[in-house]
Amino acid sequence: MSTLIISKSKEMMKKSFEKTLYRFAEIPEIKLNKNFGIYIHVPFCYTKCSFCPFYKEVYSEKLKKQYLSSILKEIKEKEIHGKSKWVYFGGGTPNTLKIDELNTILDELRCKVKLSSIGIELLPSFLTDDYLIGLKGIGFTKISIGVESFSGNVISKTGRKNVNQSKVRKIIDHTKSLNLWANVDMMVGLPNQDSGIFLDDIKKIAVILPDQITIYPFMIIRGIKAKPGISSNEQFILIEKASKILKEYGYFRKGVWTFATGDDIYDSSRDELTEDYIGFGPSAFSTYGDWKVVNPELKAYIKDFKNNKRLGFIAPKTNASNEWRKFARMIYDLKCDNYKKLPFYIKIFVWVLKLTGYSRGGFLTEKGKIFAHDITKTVVESLPFPIQNPNCVKNYNEYISYKAVK
Numbered sequence: 001m002s003t004l005i006i007s008k009s010k011e012m013m014k015k016s017f018e019k020t021l022y023r024f025a026e027i028p029e030i031k032l033n034k035n036f037g038i039y040i041h042v043p044f045c046y047t048k049c050s051f052c053p054f055y056k057e058v059y060s061e062k063l064k065k066q067y068l069s070s071i072l073k074e075i076k077e078k079e080i081h082g083k084s085k086w087v088y089f090g091g092g093t094p095n096t097l098k099i100d101e102l103n104t105i106l107d108e109l110r111c112k113v114k115l116s117s118i119g120i121e122l123l124p125s126f127l128t129d130d131y132l133i134g135l136k137g138i139g140f141t142k143i144s145i146g147v148e149s150f151s152g153n154v155i156s157k158t159g160r161k162n163v164n165q166s167k168v169r170k171i172i173d174h175t176k177s178l179n180l181w182a183n184v185d186m187m188v189g190l191p192n193q194d195s196g197i198f199l200d201d202i203k204k205i206a207v208i209l210p211d212q213i214t215i216y217p218f219m220i221i222r223g224i225k226a227k228p229g230i231s232s233n234e235q236f237i238l239i240e241k242a243s244k245i246l247k248e249y250g251y252f253r254k255g256v257w258t259f260a261t262g263d264d265i266y267d268s269s270r271d272e273l274t275e276d277y278i279g280f281g282p283s284a285f286s287t288y289g290d291w292k293v294v295n296p297e298l299k300a301y302i303k304d305f306k307n308n309k310r311l312g313f314i315a316p317k318t319n320a321s322n323e324w325r326k327f328a329r330m331i332y333d334l335k336c337d338n339y340k341k342l343p344f345y346i347k348i349f350v351w352v353l354k355l356t357g358y359s360r361g362g363f364l365t366e367k368g369k370i371f372a373h374d375i376t377k378t379v380v381e382s383l384p385f386p387i388q389n390p391n392c393v394k395n396y397n398e399y400i401s402y403k404a405v406k
Contacts, residue, residue, distance in 0.1 A: 020292065020321060022313040022386045024399040028291050032080045032278060036288070038087045038113075040105060041281035043067070043298055044096040046126070047159045051148075051190060053221035055283035055387055056092045057298050067282070067298065068101060070305040074280050075108045084113050085275065089120040095127060099134035106138060117141055119266055125161040129174055136178045142266050143175060144183040144214075149201050154193045158226070165204045172210050182210045183266050188242075189218030189228040189235040202242040206249040212260040213246060214267065215239050217373070221381055221388075236373045255332050256372040283387055290317055294386050300403050311402065313386040313393060319343075328379045331372045337362040 044059040044067075057063065087109070089102070102120075109115060119142035120135065127145065135143065147168055149155055155162040168184070175182045184205055188198050205213055217235040218228035228235070243253055251259040258267055279286040279293075282301040286293040294313040295301055304311055323343050330336065336359035338350045353359045358368035384392035393399065 019318060020315050020384045020392065022292075022294065022315040022384070022393045024296075024311065024393060024395050024402070025314055027293055027310045027312045028289075028314060030078055030080065030278060030286070030288055032082070032276060032288055034082050035275060036080070036082075036084060037275055037277035038080075038084045038109065038115075039277055039279040039284055039286075040071070040087070040089045040094075041092065041279060041284040041295075042089060042094040042097055043092040043282050045091065045093045046096070046123075047161075049160045050158045050226040051187065051218060053219060053385070053388070054090075054092065055297065059093075059096050063298065063302075064096070064101075066302045068097075068104070070302050071105065071281050072108050073305050075105070075112065078112070078278065078280075080112050080278060082113055084109075084115055086117040087115050087119065091121055093123045093126070094120050095122045095131060099131065099138060102135075103138040115139065117266075119144060121146065124163045124168060124171055127171055132171070132174055132178060132180070136180055140180065142181040142183070144185060144266065145171060146185045147201075147205065148185065148187040149190060149193055149197065150204050151193065151197045151201065154190050154197060157191050165208070168205070169208045172208050175210075181212075181264060181266065183212040183214055184208075184210045186213060186215050187218060188215055188238050189230050189232075191226055191229045193229050195230075195234075195238055195241075198238050199241060199245065202245050206246055206251070209249065209261065211262065212254075212258065212265060213251065215242055215257050215259070217257070217377060219377065219380055221385075232374065232377060233370075236370050239373070240369070253334070256334060256369065256376050287317070291315070292317060296399070297387055297403070300399075303403075313399075315384075325379075328375060331364070331375050334364045334369065334372055335362060336364050336368065 041055070043055055043057045044064060045056045046059055048056055048058070094102075106115065106118070118140045120140055121144045124145045124147060132143070145168070147163060148158070148160070150165055152162045172182055172184070186201055186205060217232065217239070220228065239257065243259065246259045250261050252261070254260050254265045255267065258265055276288045277286060278288060279295065282295055282298040284295045292315045296304065296312055300311075323346060327342070327346050336350055336353055338347050342350065350359070353368065353371070357365060358371050359365060364372055386393045390396040
């Protein structure tokens with residue numbers, strides 16, 4: 001019965017997201033004035049990690065200058081006002097940008113909206129004390145560093161430079177001294193990463209005590225060449241073992257993969273499931289009004305702003321997709337409440353979860369956590385990424401033709 005519930009749930013999620021079809025066309029006008037987030041995509045990386053599904057380009061000074069010119073124009077022309085709930089610089093590797101370049105982007109945003117909770121994703125091997133001081137000085141409040149694993153044997157297979165425990169400890173200690181909030185991303189299921197290596201990684205990061213630790217399972221997403229070292233179920237078992245270790249160090253479970261020492265948590269992916277947000281930069285996602293929008297790749301993005309065009313991948317929102325996203329957010333938070341706003345067909349589903357012991361009192365049980373793990377993985381792995389997946393774009397050939405013309 002348990003296996004059937006999980007498989008049927010995953011099937012429904014996949015079907016819901018497969019119904020989203022994009023068209024390469026002019027981006028619709030945007031107007032946001034409350035309860036929205038802001039995402040800035042910095043696509044540059046010094047090397048490309050084999051496990052990363054996100055759009056990136058190998059760093060070049062020339063492309064960076066063109067990127068900065070384009071993104072400032074994009075921000076300037078957007079009709080956004082009021083106060084943002086969060087701002088997140090992701091990538092790619094945002095610390096390929098200098099502090100003054102980040103500040104220029106923030107200044108342009110501040111001309112439009114009041115900013116709060118400003119966070120940035122950072123590659124620890126290229127992070128310095130001066131860079132952290134600079135981030136604090138221009139208004140950043142949160143950082144997230146991607147460690148993934150301390151094992152040199154594991155990280156060397158991903159294309160990323162290894163960072164040791166003492167380096168991460170120094171970063172976190174300095175972050176705390178600056179009154180910056182810090183998250184550390186770890187991964188489970190990487191090639192060559194067995195249970196012993198993973199649990200040792202968790203013990204090593206736990207003693208450093210960042211404000212939050214997020215453990216991501218290895219995702220099987222289109223474009224990923226590497227294969228997971230262990231199955232999804234084995235990944236879940238190890239996350240549960242990690243949960244017990246982290247509890248001993250004062251961490252509380254805030255979501256299916258998120259552990260924090262306090263009430264504050266930081267996870268833009270979680271927020272994006274239910275809130276409107278505007279994405280700036282190449283390949284950035286946005287959702288607002290009746291639309292889902294994805295910007296084109298870097299060279300097409302730069303070309304747009306040179307030729308005064310605003311083209312991207314657009315798709316109308318569907319009620320079913322919106323409702324399943326809300327359900328996914330609830331499950332992500334390890335909750336399962338049959339509240340009034342849920343449509344009837346999801347209420348029935350929530351009732352079945354309660355009847356079969358997956359939830360009790362509005363929260364997922366221990367039995368229900370494997371359900372949350374599988375559903376959340378399915379959501380991430382099933383999301384239509386138009387740049388990586390031409391099958392979800394009605395007129396992808398037009399995009400190819402547009403990119404080809406100089």
